[in-house]
Amino acid sequence: VGALRVIQTGPVKFWERIKAFERPTHMQYKIEKSRPMKMQHDKGVIDLKDLGDGTTHVTWVSEGRLMLPLPLIGRLFDRQMQKQGTVGFSSILKSIESR
Incomplete structure (x- = not known):
């Protein structure tokens, strides 16, 4: 608790506090x-x-919004970020699953 994680995917970088x-x-x-x-x-x-059968159920919730000066563009970016986040997280889970 309190640790700062830095996550980078391509050009996007996040600083997350646990x-x-x-x-x-x-x-x-x-x-x-x-x-x-x-x-x-x-x-x-x-x-x-x-789940007791060698598998794990993952629930991931991330709520927020991009702070862009134009609301319409912000909503479009929000949708795109949601799609990319889902694809990225799914990729991480598949990588773990294949180990």
Whole structure:
């Protein structure tokens, strides 16, 4: 708790502060800073549940919005970021699953 993580995917970089951590099943975080676009981040939670058959159910919630001067462009970027975040997280899970 209190650790600062730096996550970079391509040109996008996030600084996340760990708010709660219960090994190995729960983590809460808040994005404090992002580049190249600023973000208002309200909630970040990752929960892991062992299903008992060698698999894990992952619940990931990230709520926030991009802080852009033009609301319409901001909404379009929000949708794009949501799609890219889903693809990126799915890729991470598939990589872990293949190990």
